[in-house]
Amino acid sequence: MTVRKYRKRGSPLDHDPEALRWARQHAGLTQQQLADRAGIACSLVRDMENGRRNATPENRARLAGALGCPPMLLERKEPAEGAPVLEVLTMDARR
Structure with a gap:
């Protein structure tokens, strides 16, 4: 029996x-197609996209291979300490 490991809420x-x-x-794939290509469960892809589960280095490499991109593209980026934070304002197109 496989036990799912969920991350603690709030953990990075x-x-x-x-x-x-x-x-x-951008690759034109559904979550199921990506999961099939990467050899992982669709539920894992869905949970990673929704921020509920963490992508291990192995899974990031599998996903990157299936997407044809470097694993670095999928890694979390932290702003450098003291770097200015830019806020992007979006306008609601319905207004």
């Missing part, structure tokens, strides 16, 4: 969920 992720989703969509 080793991957960037938004980068994973962007790379998958």
Whole structure:
């Protein structure tokens, strides 16, 4: 029996969920197609994209290989200490 390991709420992720989703969509893949290509469960891909589960270095490498991108693209990026934080404002197109 396999036991799922969920991360503690609030603990930092080793991957960037938004980068994973962007790379998958940019490759034109569904979550199931990516999971099949990477040899992992679709539920794991979904949970990683939603920030509920962490991507291990092995899974990041598998995902990157399936997406045709460097694993570094999927890693979480931390701003350098003291670096200015830029805020991006978006306008609601319906207004």
